[in-house]
Amino acid sequence: MQLLHYISSRTQLPESSIKNTVQLLNDDCTVPFISRYRKELTGNLDEVQISDIVKFKDEFEALEKRKTTILKALEDQGVLTSELKQKVEASQDLITLEDLYLPFKKSRKTKAETARKNGLEPLAKIIMSQNANDVESLAFKYVKGDLSSVEEALEGARHIIAEWINERTDIRNNIRHQLERFAMISTNVVKAKESEENAQKFRDYFDWEESLNRIPSHRLLAILRAESEGFIKVKIEIDDEKALAKIEDRIIRSNNDCAEQIQIAIKDAYKRLLFPSLSNEALQNAKVKADEAAISVFAKNLKQLLLGSPLGEKRVLAIDPGFRTGCKIVCLDAQGSLLYNETIYPHPPKSDSIGAMKKISSLSEAYQIEAIAIGNGTASRETEALIRKIHFKNDVQVFVVSEAGASIYSASKIAREEFPNYDVTVRGSISIGRRLQDPLAELVKIDAKSIGVGQYQHDVDQNNLQKSLDAVVENCVNAVGVNINTASKSLLSYVSGIGPKLAENIFEYRNENGAFTSRNDIKKVPRLGNKAFEQGAAFLRIKDPKNPLDDSAVHPESYAIVEKMAKDLGKKVTDLIGNADLIKKIDLKKYCTNAIGLPTLQDIIKELEKPGLDIREQAKVFTFNQNIKTINDLKEGQLLPGIVNNITNFGCFVDIGIKESGLIHVSNLSDSFVSDVNAHVSLHQQIVVKVLEVDIPRKRIQLKLHK
Structure with missing residues (x-):
């Protein structure tokens, strides 16, 4: 399986765009640099699409690494056939791959392994052939050594059969399918902990049941947290009789003593091996999806927070x-x-x-x-x-x-x-x-998980969360640009191609040599080579420079083009800056080359019109209702000013000027169906809300968005 096909099948992006993007990534180019300055190569992919390519590239490489490990293990065991090798190499996901490897895994001592050591595998094969009628007489021949009865011999044979059933990919996939479609998740309170104060926040889940494939991410994460803290027990269920019947239909083809033994083995395989393993897998898959949803919300919130309105350079x-x-x-x-x-x-x-x-x-x-x-x-x-x-x-x-x-x-x-x-x-x-x-410049100094704009951040996969948040910070920093002469080491470290070590070198060079006067000066920083300069220079700004392009998002590699535009008009570059009438006279097609096309040239024109323009809105003064000081001052029906301070999949929380934030449930954001909370509100947005309900004992406030 090829990388390009793997990514293409999951993103539906053009293969040429994927190929060029992968090459750029392999050349250590960053997502912000690729999305902004290599549009011709990527086919104008945005940072989200490029991030998807990064994600699936990592997935593919992890899959290939696991294949290599498994193939080596199979070869070392002497069980690697050409057919098995072909199946392993053709696997397109980890579940299929692990199912293929399951029969050959070296694990702890199992009941089936004990039965094999007692010489019962031939008996198991006879039973599975379903041709024998007097199974007990056959089993009597195996009563020796550690086996003292016919029943012990039959039980051992059934353990081997149960393991064979557990290892069958078709059976495992059938149960997976049933779990995917019909699994229910239910909870029961742990009676001994029901009255504890910390348990009360999970009171809604003391007795709960819901379809596993429909449960919202926030609810699943809350339930799993309640279980981890010991307040509830969680159970996954499907129709066991239906599942057993489907397995029997695939295996039993006779009506004799063998069929009876196989039926017992099927029940054992299902109860002891298949269902515990696959129901746990189903729950983990649901958890992965819940994590992705929670991390996505966290990332959106963080982006809005980082790009919050700056006051600017004011005392x-x-x-x-x-x-x-x-x-x-x-x-x-x-x-x-x-x-x-x-x-x-x-x-x-x-x-x-x-x-x-x-x-x-x-x-x-x-x-x-x-x-x-x-x-x-x-x-x-x-x-x-x-x-x-x-x-x-x-x-x-x-x-x-x-x-x-x-x-x-x-x-x-x-x-x-x-x-x-x-x-x-x-x-x-x-x-x-x-x-x-400047919210962005200050907040980058703080671990994003500590800023408080997500939910269940301690319950999701921490590596995936960190990767996602780091990517958000990097994209925000580079979208805004950084003043190299005032930026902290923390802010500099997120600039494309820079990182913590070069950020420290820039900071020290600046302290020793004074302010940078041009982008070319950046090359004098120790260990900052051509690659780092290529990746980061356009995101680093010089205020009041000799060359006005040094305070813009125009990449130094394109300076010559801008200079040619100015020369062709009989002007200087400084004459172009902010001069819309003059800029309109530029025929962009005249400057297209094999390396630079219209997308890049159009970006250059935007920068010439408004160089160094901050994409963020200016900070605005906001005043809460001065008569509302505590939750006790709230009354149903009141209209209050508020600021959105957190967004989740089930609604948003609003600061109305008291200790407790109120919740606008997703159903109270609009009179019509709401599929995306972010389509109706944004973080730190100033809004007016209506008080619907005040629960003082539980300190909960229900609000409605007033329009």
């Missing part, structure tokens, strides 16, 4: 609010550097609100503050109310910023390196202010 006063320990204040310059820090105590027990207001007012004036960022944790609402009472001399915007992950950052190695002389509370405040200035 910010950031506050990490608190009661007893006070509010930690930092003042940051437009580039996010720390200028000042202090702690104020406006709330109980000290309640120095007047002193706090004076301090914030004087700091805002002294450091020419343009915006205030307030963390959305404890005392956030009280702090926001205090800030809004202050009459600032300048126009100061007030924002409430998510604190999710700020504590993780503040205690991290990255934070200690950035601010070695400050404690975690100051670092946390700095992070809050910086994520208002």
Whole structure:
């Protein structure tokens, strides 16, 4: 089986596009680079399609590796026939491959193996031939050694037959088919743990039954978590009688003593070997699908969060609010550097609100503050109310910023390196202010799983989750572009072709030699070779450069084309930048070559029109309903402003300015059927919701999207 055919059968993409993309991947090109700068080779595939090629390429290589291992094992055992080898090599998935290998697996001591050592395989073969009538007389001949009775001999023969049945691919696939179509998953509470406080969040699943192939991903993951924590027991069931009858139809063709023994062996094979193994496989397959769905939601949420609206290069006063320990204040310059820090105590027990207001007012004036960022944790609402009472001399915007992950950052190695002389509370405040200035640049410093925009992230396959989230971060960073002269090592490490080591080299080179003045300067960084420059240069931006293209997404390999366009118009490159009327005069077909076609040229024109344009929207001020401070203030029918702070497959959670987030169930997002929550709301979107139900004991709030 060929790689191209394997990928093509699963993606339906043109084989030429797959072939060229695979070659680029083999040449260590990254997904962002391929999707942006090799459109002619890929047939204009986007990053999602290229990521699919990466996924199936990895799958194929894992399959081929497993085939090699199995073929070697079979050869070492001396059982590899040309027919078996052909079947192994033709396998297109791991399940088929493992079924072929099953009869030859060296496993722990089995009942069938014991029976073989007792010399019972000939008896099993006679019974399977179904030609003998007096099976007991035949079995008597094998009563010797460790066998003391006819029944022991027959039982041993049945164990061998049961193993043969278990190893039959057609039978295994038939049961798989039944599990796939008809399996039910059911749960029962563990009585001894039913009343425990931690068990109550799983109360809905104390007695549950549902079709396995229809259960939503979030529900399956919740059920499996409840089982792993010991609160419930999970069972997979199908119609056993129907399954047994189908096996009998495939094997039994007589009506004698042999048939009776085979029937017993079939029941044993089904109960002891087939069903436990295949039902577990079915549950694992469902878990894989649930993982994929959960990871997909997490990835979509993370992308929206990372591409959240930046305030930009503005001077910010950031506050990490608190009661007893006070509010930690930092003042940051437009580039996010720390200028000042202090702690104020406006709330109980000290309640120095007047002193706090004076301090914030004087700091805002002294450091020419343009915006205030307030963390959305404890005392956030009280702090926001205090800030809004202050009459600032300048126009100061007030924002409430998510604190999710700020504590993780503040205690991290990255934070200690950035601010070695400050404690975690100051670092946390700095992070809050910086994520208002540029969410992407700050959030890349935090493990994505700690940001809190997914569900059941600890229950899904961690390797797959990490791969997916890393890909999202990489794509977001490269979609926005990075200012090489201000970027942190964390941000630089996600630039196409750079990675952590080169990011550190860039950072150190910058500290020792000052700011980069052109993209060509990047080549002076130690160990940054031609390949890394090719992959990353166009995503690294130089602000206020001599060559304006250095602050654009135009790749250095295309500079000559832009220069030729300008020369043909009798102009300089600088004359083209932002000049729509002049750009319209360019005949793109004139500049097409074998290497560069219209897709790339069209991208170049877009960049010339608006070079370095940030794809993100500008941050907007938002205000919660000031009369709603706790869940007790909520009433059914209220209309409230809110911000979407998490999206799942079953709906979205909304911050309405209190400790508890409310849920808009998927059925309350629209009056018509909703197939994709993301089609109706996006992360951090400002919306209006209607309160449908308030469950104070369980701290649950049901909302409806108001349009």
